[in-house]
Amino acid sequence: MTTAAPTRTTTTRASTRVLRRPEVGAAVAALAVLVFFTVVAEQFLTPSGVGTWLNSASRFGIMAVAVAMLMIGGEFDLSAGAMTGATGLLVGVATTGYGLNVWVAVVLALVVALAIGALNGLLVVRTGLPSFIVTLGTFFVLQGIDLALVKLVYGQVAVQGFSDVPFVDSVKPVFGGTIALGGASISVSVLWFLAVTVLATVVLLRTRAGNWVFAVGGALASARATGVPVARTKIGLFMTTAGAGWLVGMISLFQSSTVQSSTGVGDEFIYIICAVVGGCLLTGGYGSAVGAALGALIYGMTRQGVVYAGWDSNWLYAFLGVMLLAAVLVNNAVRVRAERLR
Amino acid sequence: MSAPLIEVTDLGKTYGSVVALRGVTTSVRAGEVTCVLGDNGAGKSTFIKILSGAHQHSEGTYLVDGVEQHMSSPRDALALGIATVYQDLAVVPLMPVWRNFFLGSEPRKGPFRMLDVDLMKRTTRDEMAAMGIALRDVDQPIGTLSGGERQCVAIARAVHFGARVLILDEPTAALGVKQSGVVLRYVAQARERGLGVVFITHNPHHAYPVGDRFLVLRRGESIADRPKAEMTRDELVTLMSGGAELDALEHELGRGRPV
Numbered sequence: 104m105t106t107a108a109p110t111r112t113t114t115t116r117a118s119t120r121v122l123r124r125p126e127v128g129a130a131v132a133a134l135a136v137l138v139f140f141t142v143v144a145e146q147f148l149t150p151s152g153v154g155t156w157l158n159s160a161s162r163f164g165i166m167a168v169a170v171a172m173l174m175i176g177g178e179f180d181l182s183a184g185a186m187t188g189a190t191g192l193l194v195g196v197a198t199t200g201y202g203l204n205v206w207v208a209v210v211l212a213l214v215v216a217l218a219i220g221a222l223n224g225l226l227v228v229r230t231g232l233p234s235f236i237v238t239l240g241t242f243f244v245l246q247g248i249d250l251a252l253v254k255l256v257y258g259q260v261a262v263q264g265f266s267d268v269p270f271v272d273s274v275k276p277v278f279g280g281t282i283a284l285g286g287a288s289i290s291v292s293v294l295w296f297l298a299v300t301v302l303a304t305v306v307l308l309r310t311r312a313g314n315w316v317f318a319v320g321g322a323l324a325s326a327r328a329t330g331v332p333v334a335r336t337k338i339g340l341f342m343t344t345a346g347a348g349w350l351v352g353m354i355s356l357f358q359s360s361t362v363q364s365s366t367g368v369g370d371e372f373i374y375i376i377c378a379v380v381g382g383c384l385l386t387g388g389y390g391s392a393v394g395a396a397l398g399a400l401i402y403g404m405t406r407q408g409v410v411y412a413g414w415d416s417n418w419l420y421a422f423l424g425v426m427l428l429a430a431v432l433v434n435n436a437v438r439v440r441a442e443r444l445r
Numbered sequence: 446m447s448a449p450l451i452e453v454t455d456l457g458k459t460y461g462s463v464v465a466l467r468g469v470t471t472s473v474r475a476g477e478v479t480c481v482l483g484d485n486g487a488g489k490s491t492f493i494k495i496l497s498g499a500h501q502h503s504e505g506t507y508l509v510d511g512v513e514q515h516m517s518s519p520r521d522a523l524a525l526g527i528a529t530v531y532q533d534l535a536v537v538p539l540m541p542v543w544r545n546f547f548l549g550s551e552p553r554k555g556p557f558r559m560l561d562v563d564l565m566k567r568t569t570r571d572e573m574a575a576m577g578i579a580l581r582d583v584d585q586p587i588g589t590l591s592g593g594e595r596q597c598v599a600i601a602r603a604v605h606f607g608a609r610v611l612i613l614d615e616p617t618a619a620l621g622v623k624q625s626g627v628v629l630r631y632v633a634q635a636r637e638r639g640l641g642v643v644f645i646t647h648n649p650h651h652a653y654p655v656g657d658r659f660l661v662l663r664r665g666e667s668i669a670d671r672p673k674a675e676m677t678r679d680e681l682v683t684l685m686s687g688g689a690e691l692d693a694l695e696h697e698l699g700r701g702r703p704v
Contacts, residue, residue: 305559309559309560309562310553310558310559310560311551311553311558311560313560314540314544314547314548314551314560317537317539317540317544318537318540318548318549321537321538321539321540322536322537322538324533324535325533325534325535325536325537325548326537326548326549328531328535329535329548329549329550330549330550331548331549388537388539388540389539
């Protein structure tokens with residue numbers, strides 16, 4: 104037989120190709136939010152204003168990107184928020200309370216975070232329980248330790264005197280530094296945010312591991328049947344969110360020189376909202392790191408924009424809820440289109 | 446006629462004291478389609494599980510290229526070039542066609558071991574074209590393809606990764622008339638490319654046009670194993686539906702109906 108292809112071999116139009124990307128909705132929304140607050144709050148687009156909301160967005164964005172990868176892989180991590188507090192507390196308490204070298208403490212916190220992430224992953228893979236339940240358990244355990252253990256060994260629930268710890272100034276530029284850029288002072292966390300987003304995008308779209316992430320989240324049985332190492336992929340994803348939790352924990356600690364037992368509690372839902380606004384399906388198998396980053400940008404802009412506009416900051420929550428519902432509706436429509444038989 | 450790729454003689458399988466399959470003899474040759482027909486529970490599944498290496502036979506011999514084999518996993522069968530395309534196809538609906546094509550065996554290049562995307566897309570397009578399917582866009586999610594086309598991606602994937610014998614597990618069972626035609630065309634296509642095909646079906650009208658050899662199973666036993674030259678379509682239909690039983694059924698159902 105011949106291999107002559109019939110005329111159906113036209114390439115899909117560029118516009119269709121763009122609209123098929125999961126992050127398109129978030130990009131449009133981000134632009135709208137930017138324009139809106141630029142108009143209603145004059146401080147919003149000033150160098151210092153931009154620096155402030157970028158910093159706010161970056162701390163949520165690093166987590167949102169990691170959580171988006173996990174969601175594409177078909178799982179949730181409700182312990183992600185508490186993890187940012189736990190790692191910060193570990194470093195704060197170990198250095199100010201026990202005189203541990205700050206570099207050693209930072210590395211130790213990373214090891215502990217990765218171990219907790221691996222444990223989350225192992226529990227989910229081995230038991231087959233929904234990660235929603237497993238990580239809800241981890242979340243409460245971490246929250247309990249953050250409060251009770253810290254109070255027991257440290258006597259209070261907030262780290263004091265962290266800026267007096269020896270060598271703390273040698274670590275600060277890495278996590279809590281700022282860079283002067285055209286009149287604005289940009290936090291180092293923004294660079295981390297950018298790096299994490301680029302790295303996650305490359306991994307998702309251009310590596311074998313990324314292909315496996317989409318596969319385990321999209322159709323677990325098919326992934327297993329084609330030889331994808333399902334357990335390894337999922338455990339790796341849980342370790343990634345835990346690692347991101349450590350990074351954000353360090354950024355918060357070194358930016359503010361303190362950390363409280365309640366730090367990060369409740370943020371886990373913000374990360375999920377950012378990922379969903381960025382196009383991630385709650386059912387897994389679809390989404391993007393850039394989308395999650397844009398979701399975090401929307402969150403950061405709104406959070407600061409509401410303040411600059413002089414409104415009650417609690418309006419933020421109502422706005423978040425509306426965004427979430429709108430995003431889920433859009434995503435569902437996208438999925439129905441993508442899965443529709445021709 | 447070439448030497449058979451697969452030859453089974455008096456093949457049988459018992460699960461404890463239950464006889465699932467007994468006395469099956471047939472062969473699969475390069476460039477030929479061996480059809481396995483039977484009603485539900487006739488032993489088709491047991492037969493393909495043995496061929497694909499998922500189960501071991503307990504009686505008879507199973508020769509591949511003239512050498513006796515006792516496979517202990519589908520991996521062993523794959524290593525011998527025997528690939529099975531199951532009904533669920535093992536595809537991820539939301540992923541693009543080219544990612545599905547290479548899932549689990551992605552080619553990589555460069556110092557950072559990145560996916561060789563160009564090679565993956567090109568190979569997918571070429572392999573599908575070789576089966577006579579012109580894909581509009583290899584970037585479209587595989588879920589947007591028709592059932593027949595998805596079936597063909599799975600077949601093309603098996604061929605690309607070195608299959609010499611394709612076992613197709615009821616590829617037309619869930620499809621409409623038109624889609625079944627599409628799949629049958631690709632079964633013929635695979636045969637033209639020199640593959641041995643084992644085509645499992647319960648529809649004699651699908652089997653007869655593409656088949657070169659027909660194995661009919663009933664209640665775990667082989668009731669026929671003949672080349673096409675020794676089998677007419679009517680004979681196949683009668684064998685398949687259990688001749689006398691069908692006559693009785695027709696008589697029974699026809700009686701009360703107004704003529």
